[in-house]
Amino acid sequence: MSSLDALAENLPEGRLLTDPDVIDSYARDRTFLEPGKALAVVLARTRDDVVTTMRWASEHRVPVVPRGAGTGLAGGATASEGSVILSLARMTAITELSPADEIAVVEPGVITADLDRAAREHGLMYAPDPSSYEISTIGGNLATNAGGLRCVKYGVTRDSALGLEVVLADGRVLNTGRRTMKGVTGYDLTGLFVGSEGTLGVITSATVRLRRAPAAPPATFAAEFGSLRDAAAAVSAIMAAGCQPSLMEMLDRATLKAIDDWRNIGLEDSTQAMLIGQSDAADSQAAITRMGQLCGAGGASFVAVSSTPAEAEELIAVRRMAYQAKERLGACLVEDVCVPRSALPDMISAIEAAAARHGVMICTVAHAGDGNLHPVFVFDHGTAEPPAQVWAAADEVFTKALEFGGTLTGEHGVGVLKRRWLSLESGPVAADVQQGIKAVFDPLGILNPGKAI
Amino acid sequence: MSSLDALAENLPEGRLLTDPDVIDSYARDRTFLEPGKALAVVLARTRDDVVTTMRWASEHRVPVVPRGAGTGLAGGATASEGSVILSLARMTAITELSPADEIAVVEPGVITADLDRAAREHGLMYAPDPSSYEISTIGGNLATNAGGLRCVKYGVTRDSALGLEVVLADGRVLNTGRRTMKGVTGYDLTGLFVGSEGTLGVITSATVRLRRAPAAPPATFAAEFGSLRDAAAAVSAIMAAGCQPSLMEMLDRATLKAIDDWRNIGLEDSTQAMLIGQSDAADSQAAITRMGQLCGAGGASFVAVSSTPAEAEELIAVRRMAYQAKERLGACLVEDVCVPRSALPDMISAIEAAAARHGVMICTVAHAGDGNLHPVFVFDHGTAEPPAQVWAAADEVFTKALEFGGTLTGEHGVGVLKRRWLSLESGPVAADVQQGIKAVFDPLGILNPGKAI
Numbered sequence: 001m002s003s004l005d006a007l008a009e010n011l012p013e014g015r016l017l018t019d020p021d022v023i024d025s026y027a028r029d030r031t032f033l034e035p036g037k038a039l040a041v042v043l044a045r046t047r048d049d050v051v052t053t054m055r056w057a058s059e060h061r062v063p064v065v066p067r068g069a070g071t072g073l074a075g076g077a078t079a080s081e082g083s084v085i086l087s088l089a090r091m092t093a094i095t096e097l098s099p100a101d102e103i104a105v106v107e108p109g110v111i112t113a114d115l116d117r118a119a120r121e122h123g124l125m126y127a128p129d130p131s132s133y134e135i136s137t138i139g140g141n142l143a144t145n146a147g148g149l150r151c152v153k154y155g156v157t158r159d160s161a162l163g164l165e166v167v168l169a170d171g172r173v174l175n176t177g178r179r180t181m182k183g184v185t186g187y188d189l190t191g192l193f194v195g196s197e198g199t200l201g202v203i204t205s206a207t208v209r210l211r212r213a214p215a216a217p218p219a220t221f222a223a224e225f226g227s228l229r230d231a232a233a234a235v236s237a238i239m240a241a242g243c244q245p246s247l248m249e250m251l252d253r254a255t256l257k258a259i260d261d262w263r264n265i266g267l268e269d270s271t272q273a274m275l276i277g278q279s280d281a282a283d284s285q286a287a288i289t290r291m292g293q294l295c296g297a298g299g300a301s302f303v304a305v306s307s308t309p310a311e312a313e314e315l316i317a318v319r320r321m322a323y324q325a326k327e328r329l330g331a332c333l334v335e336d337v338c339v340p341r342s343a344l345p346d347m348i349s350a351i352e353a354a355a356a357r358h359g360v361m362i363c364t365v366a367h368a369g370d371g372n373l374h375p376v377f378v379f380d381h382g383t384a385e386p387p388a389q390v391w392a393a394a395d396e397v398f399t400k401a402l403e404f405g406g407t408l409t410g411e412h413g414v415g416v417l418k419r420r421w422l423s424l425e426s427g428p429v430a431a432d433v434q435q436g437i438k439a440v441f442d443p444l445g446i447l448n449p450g451k452a453i
Numbered sequence: 454m455s456s457l458d459a460l461a462e463n464l465p466e467g468r469l470l471t472d473p474d475v476i477d478s479y480a481r482d483r484t485f486l487e488p489g490k491a492l493a494v495v496l497a498r499t500r501d502d503v504v505t506t507m508r509w510a511s512e513h514r515v516p517v518v519p520r521g522a523g524t525g526l527a528g529g530a531t532a533s534e535g536s537v538i539l540s541l542a543r544m545t546a547i548t549e550l551s552p553a554d555e556i557a558v559v560e561p562g563v564i565t566a567d568l569d570r571a572a573r574e575h576g577l578m579y580a581p582d583p584s585s586y587e588i589s590t591i592g593g594n595l596a597t598n599a600g601g602l603r604c605v606k607y608g609v610t611r612d613s614a615l616g617l618e619v620v621l622a623d624g625r626v627l628n629t630g631r632r633t634m635k636g637v638t639g640y641d642l643t644g645l646f647v648g649s650e651g652t653l654g655v656i657t658s659a660t661v662r663l664r665r666a667p668a669a670p671p672a673t674f675a676a677e678f679g680s681l682r683d684a685a686a687a688v689s690a691i692m693a694a695g696c697q698p699s700l701m702e703m704l705d706r707a708t709l710k711a712i713d714d715w716r717n718i719g720l721e722d723s724t725q726a727m728l729i730g731q732s733d734a735a736d737s738q739a740a741i742t743r744m745g746q747l748c749g750a751g752g753a754s755f756v757a758v759s760s761t762p763a764e765a766e767e768l769i770a771v772r773r774m775a776y777q778a779k780e781r782l783g784a785c786l787v788e789d790v791c792v793p794r795s796a797l798p799d800m801i802s803a804i805e806a807a808a809a810r811h812g813v814m815i816c817t818v819a820h821a822g823d824g825n826l827h828p829v830f831v832f833d834h835g836t837a838e839p840p841a842q843v844w845a846a847a848d849e850v851f852t853k854a855l856e857f858g859g860t861l862t863g864e865h866g867v868g869v870l871k872r873r874w875l876s877l878e879s880g881p882v883a884a885d886v887q888q889g890i891k892a893v894f895d896p897l898g899i900l901n902p903g904k905a906i
Contacts, residue, residue, distance in 0.1 A: 100795035145637045174882045180791040181823045183860035191644035212695040242665040338633040342553035370634045407636035429627045436893035
């Protein structure tokens with residue numbers, strides 16, 4: 001423990017925690033993965049704490065696992081054996097918020113929804129809104145390039161990241177990017193760190209882009225379909241008509257059934273899928289009416305269009321219940337494939353086929369406007385990790401997504417869970433290049449080893 | 454010449470050109486820079502031609518300078534001494550255009566405006582529109598992360614790049630990115646290649662995002678101001694009001710004077726600046742009327758709002774004349790600083806001060822909505838390169854841009870011209886990291902040496 005003493009000596013009082021229960025509470029994310037035994041937790045409050053930790057870790061060759069709120073779904077923040085866990089959750093300052101330049105400078109521990117609320121006081125918004133955004137941090141969102149519901153209109157986290165301050169593995173401080181809307185000086189290091197899952201450096205500050213907030217709350221429609229293919233075709237028709245939804249979600253029958261069993265939403269026997277869409281445009285009511293019409297023309301058995309914010313809230317509430325409804329049924333492996341939008345119906349069919357073939361319950365919710373599907377594999381609550389047939393079904397789903405020109409992960413990241421499928425998507429040249437980049441930033445291999453690439 | 458013979462032997466007939474006049478015609482971009490003496494030009498027609506060239510270049514350690522149409526403004530495509538010039542201009546296939554998935558797959562030599570036109574046949578558009586887009590190529594746009602007039606609404610080239618096929622320095626073929634709207638597998642190699650100015654690999658195919666084209670032609674306003682600060686304040690007011698212009702350009706008095714001397718646009722003595730804005734939204738007429746009103750409220754001496762497409766064309770024609778009008782006055786060094794939007798008035802004042810202090814004519818046009826300014830330094834036509842006082846004034850402009858939190862280059866790239874200022878913006882850690890990345894992709898240093906970083 002002498003090397004840990006050296007770290008304790010260089011950090012302010014109370015920043016290094018070695019109580020096993022405390023360590024355990026910082027060792028997991030939202031997956032079932034069992035963490036390795038970590039040495040300690042550093043609760044960083046300043047960039048200097050991070051510098052001190054990384055210098056020490058480089059000197060002593062101790063692995064470091066950076067983390068935000070631990071809401072990840074791929075195991076990226078799971079503690080490694082013999083590691084020091086570096087929590088950024090206490091670095092919560094919004095350092096600057098400039099309405100004139102439409103940017104904010106934030107520490108990594110800022111809760112995403114808090115930044116959005118702060119921006120809205122100035123008529124602005126922070127667009128990226130992963131479902132976890134009330135509990136997840138900007139740092140974690142950046143590390144995973146988190147998506148969300150509004151992506152379909154506003155893009156993912158990377159699209160809002162302008163510049164970063166990063167502490168490198170050896171403790172040097174790197175500034176990337178800029179405060180301006182455009183800029184092409186040097187390689188795009190900002191984009192490289194976004195989505196790198198803590199394997200290239202530790203983000204200690206971010207300059208993010210804000211956008212004008214819509215003047216009024218969004219208008220919403222919901223539509224029920226007797227076939228998933230009809231629902232998927234309606235999504236295509238809506239996008240092709242230039243309706244620009246700010247949210248476009250699809251729920252399959254298994255998900256609707258789980259919600260209905262819990263909250264009795266009056267699900268019809270014939271309903272196979274539901275679409276829920278929003279518009280936050282100036283002409284949102286007209287846009288949403290048009291989307292509803294397109295659903296009707298596309299064979300929807302039922303279409304509801306909100307005419308008040310309260311009605312809009314009711315329609316979207318069904319989508320919000322989805323995950324909790326599934327958790328009632330069992331333990332959940334949440335997956336995250338993304339396909340070209342035209343492949344959405346085939347991908348859904350493939351998921352259903354995999355569920356049937358392997359006797360696994362799969363409930364699917366999709367950010368349908370982006371072609372991003374979350375098939376949730378449900379298994380027994382008592383089981384420590386997904387049984388073999390779940391992995392077999394997941395394997396089939398991943399393989400099919402790649403066949404359709406898609407990707408293993410649209411917004412959750414590779415973490416630990418998806419590494420075994422990585423070579424199928426990336427191929428040997430990309431793997432080689434990525435290892436080369438990793439070695440530039442982290443020659444000792446101490447930053448979040450065994451994750452992401 | 455025996456090593457060149459080996460290359461000729463492995464390429465199809467007619468792809469390797471060694472005529473000195475031909476070489477000379479491929480050795481320059483749009484800067485005044487005098488190229489080094491190149492050995493030959495490869496006119497690639499296929500990916501295999503590029504692979505053959507790079508394998509040969511690695512074996513014989515010959516520098517390779519990739520190029521598209523040579524419309525660059527920073528010297529990125531200027532031939533190096535002893536290099537082989539690798540032209541991608543003959544790889545002009547639009548391999549795929551999928552309206553359903555809103556993507557296209559294109560070879561690097563496709564002219565940018567040609568892709569836009571092909572997309573519009575399907576109700577789509579390719580958004581990035583550098584001023585050169587009728588003569589520049591997608592490959593060159595990707596290599597420089599080109600901007601353009603529509604950036605203010607649709608973002609830069611990187612924002613439309615989903616995936617790339619790249620031939621590495623050693624001839625291996627790397628596929629990056631994806632065909633989907635979202636995806637977080639591995640590091641963002643696509644973003645890394647975009648803007649790398651041919652120093653990391655040679656792009657042989659790109660998957661790009663298309664967007665819905667506006668239903669009607671854009672509506673346009675033009676406004677004249679007695680002060681640059683008032684014009685800049687009007688830009689801020691327009692952006693803050695959420696008007697979402699699809700173009701927002703500012704012309705200074707020096708530029709307007711050059712245009713007036715040439716084409717007599719009836720410039721008033723009191724006019725110090727002109728704003729020209731467009732909206733391509735569904736409610737474009739209302740949006741543009743509102744923008745005009747905001748200019749009026751902000752002290753504009755004259756405001757014109759188009760009510761027909763022909764009137765819109767007349768208003769934007771003034772902007773289109775800007776560069777040609779300046780070229781009549783002398784040789785031009787076109788610069789490209791970008792500042793946070795709130796610094797726009799101060800940056801313009803700083804440019805005027807530099808012009809006065811160094812006795813240099815500077816005409817400025819700005820993509821004002823993005824804070825991206827193009828101060829054009831005018832000097833004697835007969836001069837081979839910019840005289841000392843031009844560089845002194847440019848130095849002052851760059852230094853001020855950085856002081857205001859800005860960047861040396863918003864959309865043109867570093868190339869050769871801006872390398873001497875690079876360390877002021879990036880600092881030693883970023884420089885070190887970028888050299889490390891360069892070494893991963895190009896350990897022999899044969900790809901466009903002496904450029905970009």
